[in-house]
Amino acid sequence: MSSSHTPIKVGIVGGTGYTGVELLRLLSQHPNVKLTAITSRKESGVLVADMYPNLRGKVDLAFCTPEQANLTSCDVVFFATPHGVAMSQAKELLAANVKIIDLAADFRLQDTAVFEHWYKMPHACPDILADSVYGLPELNREAIAGAKVVGNPGCYPTTVLLGLAPLLKPNVLIDTKDIIADSKSGVSGAGRGASVGSLFSEVSDSFKAYGVSGHRHHPEIKAQLDLLANASVNLTFVPHLVPMVRGMLSTLYVKLLPGAQGVDLQALYEHFYANETFVDVMPAGSLPETRSVRASNQLRLALHRPPGHPDRLIVLAIQDNLVKGASGQAVQNMNLMFGLPEATGLSQVAILP
C-alpha cells in the first residue's frame, strides 16, 4: 500500500491522444501519484502543456522517447497507445516488476484467435495474456487487486456489461439469445488521429450508424456476457456516432423470461450496485443525459418497461467515454492494484452545462 510519503511512480506510453490527455488531467490531480515520464516518439521534447494548454501550470513534463523514459523504474505504466504496443513491451516491464494497465485491446480478449481476427495481428504474449485481468472493477474487483497486467475495457463494453450484469447473474431472467445494444458515442471515441471521417464538417449536425457489419467491441462484449451468463449469448450491437465530443449512451433491449415475473428488477439493480461509488442506479423511468456524467467517472443506469411490448425491458446506460469508458476506469484500476481507496482522485463532479 502506498503511503502519502511514497507516491506511485507512473509512466504513460503514448500520451498524445485523448485517453492520454485525460489520464494526465486525472493523474495530475491524484494525491498519491508522481508522474515520471510520458513518451511520444513523435513529439519528443515537446512540453505536454504546449500540446495540451489545459495542462499549463499543472503538468511541467515534456514528452520523451521510450529510451529516455526509463519506464522500468516506474511502479505502473499506462499504455494509451494503438493496439499492439503494450503486448510488445509487457515482458520487459513485468520483469522489472512494473505493473501494466493497457487502455488498448491487447489484454481484453482471452481468445487469441478472436484477437487476431479483429485486430489483424498475432498476439505477442499469450502467456502474459492468460494471467492478465479484464479491468472492470465492479465485476472483477478482487482479481484486479492482485493483477500485474490489466486490460482496460473498451468504452462500449463498459456500458453494455454494467448495464446487463445484474440480469445475467441469476440467468433465468432474460433470453440470452436475444440481446440488442443500440449504442451511441461522442466523437472523441474515434481518437485524435487526423481522419476525414472525424472532421468537424463531416460529423457536425449529422448522425449515422457505423460498424453495423462488425465492430471490434462486439467480440469483447460477447466474451464477457458469455462469462456472466455462463452460456453463449446472441448479441446485436449497433454503434452510432453523435455530434458531441464526450459521452456515450447504450440503449439495451432484452426480452424477459417467465422467470422474471414477480421479480423487482429495480430492487435487483439497486442491490447489485449498492456499494458501488461509480454506478448510479437512477429511479425507474429516469432519462439519463450524457452531460450528467461529463468529465466524471460516473456511470448511470435507468430501467424502463416500455408500453406496447409486454416482455420487454430497456436499460439505459450512460458514461463519459473518456473517463469511466477509458482513463477514469484505468485510474480506478490503478487504485485497486495499489491498495488505495478505489475513488481516490476520481471524485470530480460532472460538468453541467
Added chain:
Amino acid sequence: MSSSHTPIKVGIVGGTGYTGVELLRLLSQHPNVKLTAITSRKESGVLVADMYPNLRGKVDLAFCTPEQANLTSCDVVFFATPHGVAMSQAKELLAANVKIIDLAADFRLQDTAVFEHWYKMPHACPDILADSVYGLPELNREAIAGAKVVGNPGCYPTTVLLGLAPLLKPNVLIDTKDIIADSKSGVSGAGRGASVGSLFSEVSDSFKAYGVSGHRHHPEIKAQLDLLANASVNLTFVPHLVPMVRGMLSTLYVKLLPGAQGVDLQALYEHFYANETFVDVMPAGSLPETRSVRASNQLRLALHRPPGHPDRLIVLAIQDNLVKGASGQAVQNMNLMFGLPEATGLSQVAILP
C-alpha cells in the same frame, strides 16, 4: 389540374414555427403556388421576412389574423399549428371547397379514443376524420389524390413505416410481435416554442432518450403497422434527442421468420420502391448519414444482416425531419391532391457539408 396560368392559392395557418418557415421556403420556390395568406394572431402585422430573415427578398407577406386571411378563398390550407387547431376549422373550409393538409395530429389517428388519450382533447369532427387520408404518399398515393383532408404523418412514423413496409406486406417475413424502433431526432423536431429542455445549453454536447414510457408517435406507428401487417403488432419505440438541428435516423430491429429464408430482401426493397422519387434504397450494408438528406425531401434506407444474431435484420432509415418528416411531405401531398407531378418544387439537392 393546375395550369401555369392558374396557380394554386395557398394559405398557411400558424406559420411561425419551424414547419411553417420550412413550408414557406418550399412553397416560395414552387412553380405552381401563390402564397395568399399566413396567419399568426400573435405576430399579426409582422413581415414574415422580419421573423425569418432567410426569406428576405423571397416572401413579402406579413402575418395576418385569421379574420384578415380570408382562407375560404384559398384552394388549400396548410395547418402548421399545435394539435387541435385544424379540426376546429375543417368544417368551414371544407364547406368552401378548400382542401386541408394538417401537419399536426388531428387527422393521423382514426381511432378517436386513442387520439383523445394521447392528445388530451376530444376530437372535434369525427365525421371529417373518417373521410381524411393518412398522407404517406408512398403507401397511400391514390387515396391522397382524391382526398379533401390529409393528415400529414409524424416525423418518426414516416421513417419507421417506410422502413418496414416492404417486410409487412408479404406478412410472413418477420415476427410482427417483435419490432423495435430505436429512433434519433434532431432538436428542431421539438419546435420553436421557448422551453428549457430545448435550450442550446441543455442539449448541446449531450445525448439522451426521452418518451420511453410513452410517446404520441407510438400509437400512430402501431396503427399503420397494424394496417400494413393486417395484424396487431408489438412495437417498442424509443426516441432519442441528437444535438443537431435537422435530421432523423431510425434503427429498426426485426426478427426474420423462416419464411424469409431464401428471400432476397435487398431486391424486395428495391422493387418495392423502384418508382419512388423520394425513397432511396441504398446498396446493402450502406451507412446513411442524416446530412445526406439535409434540407431535401429524400428518405434513404439501408439493410443490414448483423453478425452475432442469425435471424436479425436491421433497417436504417434517414430523413430530414422538417422536410420528408413534415413540410416537404406536405407539399408532396399537395402536389398529389392537385394533380401535379409529385416532385414539383421538391427537387432540391441536400446540403452537404
Added chain:
Amino acid sequence: MSSSHTPIKVGIVGGTGYTGVELLRLLSQHPNVKLTAITSRKESGVLVADMYPNLRGKVDLAFCTPEQANLTSCDVVFFATPHGVAMSQAKELLAANVKIIDLAADFRLQDTAVFEHWYKMPHACPDILADSVYGLPELNREAIAGAKVVGNPGCYPTTVLLGLAPLLKPNVLIDTKDIIADSKSGVSGAGRGASVGSLFSEVSDSFKAYGVSGHRHHPEIKAQLDLLANASVNLTFVPHLVPMVRGMLSTLYVKLLPGAQGVDLQALYEHFYANETFVDVMPAGSLPETRSVRASNQLRLALHRPPGHPDRLIVLAIQDNLVKGASGQAVQNMNLMFGLPEATGLSQVAILP
C-alpha cells in the same frame, strides 16, 4: 479566518440557473465550505440533484423557500439571481453580519444613475452600494478581503479589464480614446431561462453579433477602465454569440502611443500578473482556445502585433464565462473575504477535449 473545524456556512439564493449550478459544483468540492441552504421559491422542495443530475451523490440539499432558508445564520450568501434581488435583501443580511457576494449587477456600478438607466430599476440601497467592492481580485484584492458586500463582475468585463489593465496603469502606452473590444461568448451566458433566442435550433450552426447598439456590460467596463486609466476612455464593445456552451474570447484592439516605443509589452504583462494563480500570460503570439480553460478558473492572455498596422496591439483574452466569468470568481472572492488561500477549491484542471 476559517479553520478546518469551522467550515464557512454558505447560503445560495436562486440556485436554479447556470451560475447557481456552477456554484454548487465548486462549493460541493470546497474543503472549507458547508452548504446550508439553496433557495428557489419556484422549485421549493425539489432535490437539487433531481434538477441537476450531475450533482447526484454530491449534493443532497433540496431547494427551499427564502423563509425556510434561515439565511441570517449563514456566514456568506451568494446571489445567483436576476438583477435587483440582492440589493433588496442586503440590509437584513448585513445586520446579521452575513457577507454578500452578488453575481448579478446590483453592486457593480457605483453610479446609480447609470445603474438605473441600464437595469430599469431604482437602486434600493445606495449606501450599501457605496461600501461595496467590485470583485475583481487581481485588481482589488485588498478591498475585497475587507469587504462585506462584493459585486461580482460581469463575464465580459472580466476579460476586457484583465486584458487591458497592464496597459492602462502606466497611462502613456495606449490611446485611451480608441479602445475596441470584439467579444465572443458561449450561449450559457444567456442563462437558463426559456427564450426562443437561446434555443438549440436558433443558435446552433450560426453566428451573430448582438447588443451592438448598447449592452449592459459597456458601462461596467467603461467605469472600471476609467478608474484604471484615471481618464474617460472611448470604448467600442461588440459582443457576439458563439454556438458553444461555455467559453469567452475577447479580441482587444488598442492603438499604441509613442510612449510605448521600446517598452517590452510582453514583459510588462508577465510582470503585472507574475503572482496571479488564475491569470496566465501565454508566450507572445499564442492563440488561446476557450476549451483550454473549460470548467476551470483560469483566464489566459496573449499579445499580438499584427502585420499591416504599425501601431496596433491586439490582446486575446479567454476564460470560461461560468467560472472565472462568474461562479469561480465568486468563490475566489469568498476565499479572500474569509482569509483562505485564494485558490482553495479552484484548482480543477480544464476539460480538454
Added chain:
Amino acid sequence: MSSSHTPIKVGIVGGTGYTGVELLRLLSQHPNVKLTAITSRKESGVLVADMYPNLRGKVDLAFCTPEQANLTSCDVVFFATPHGVAMSQAKELLAANVKIIDLAADFRLQDTAVFEHWYKMPHACPDILADSVYGLPELNREAIAGAKVVGNPGCYPTTVLLGLAPLLKPNVLIDTKDIIADSKSGVSGAGRGASVGSLFSEVSDSFKAYGVSGHRHHPEIKAQLDLLANASVNLTFVPHLVPMVRGMLSTLYVKLLPGAQGVDLQALYEHFYANETFVDVMPAGSLPETRSVRASNQLRLALHRPPGHPDRLIVLAIQDNLVKGASGQAVQNMNLMFGLPEATGLSQVAILP
C-alpha cells in the same frame, strides 16, 4: 449567349473538396449547364455520389483522371484545387478557347512577388495573370463579362470588400489608415483535408483566433482596398474559427472622418447596392445571423453607430463561405462570362433553421 439548346459544357478539376461538392450541388441544378467531367486523380473511377451521397440520383458522373477528362472540349473549367494547379493548366486550356474560373488563389493577386511570398511558389504564368480578372461581380462586373480567366475571391475578402466598398469610393468618409476586420468563419473554410486542427473534438464547443500574425487573405484584401481607396490602407485582419460548418461574419470597424458628417451612410449603402441581387443591405441596426444565408448566395450587410465612440462606424457582413464566399460566386462569375442572367441557378432560399 447560351440558349436552352446548347448548354455550357463544364469541367471541374479537383471536385473532392467542399468547394467541389458545393459546385456540384449548384451546377447540377443549373438550367444551362451540362457537367461533362470531374477530375480527381486519387478518386478516379469512384462515383461522385458514392463520395457525396447527397448527390445520389442527382449527379451520375464518376471522378476521372485529368487525362480522361478531355477538358479542352469544355466551355469552362472550374478549379476547386489547391493553390498552384490552375496556373499550371491555364495556358493549354486558353489555347483551346476554354474559359477558366479558379477558386484557389492563383489569379487573385496581381503582384507576383506578394503571391510568391504568401503561397511559397513562383507564379507559373504572369502574362495570363495580367489579363485575368478578380471575380467580385458587384465591383468588377464588366471586366468579368469579358474575361477569359477569373480569380474567384477568397471567402474573407468577399465580406470585407463588399462591406467597405461604399465607404471607399467617395474616399473622404473614413480613415483608410485605421481599418479593422474582425472576421469569424465556420470550419468548412478549412477544407476537407484530414488535419488534427479541424477534427470535431478539437474545434467543437471551443473558439479561437488564428492567423493573427499573418493570413493569406490579408494581402488580397489590402490590394483590393488599395484599389478602391486609390491609396495604401492600413488593415488589421484577425480571423477566428467558429464551431459551425458554414457561415462567415466580419465585424468591420472604421473611423469616420469629418467628411462623413451629414452623410446618410445607410442611404449610401442602399444606393450603392440598389441593383444587386445578392447583396442585401438590411435596415440600420440589424443583427444579421449567418444562418439567414446558409446554403444561399446572399451576402447581408448592416450598419451600426455604437455608443461610446463618436466617430466609430461598424459594418456587419455575413455570407455562406462556401456559396457567396466560394462556389456560388464562381457560378455567378460563370453566368456573367456566358451572358446569362447573373442569378441563374442561384435563387435558392437559405436553409433556416
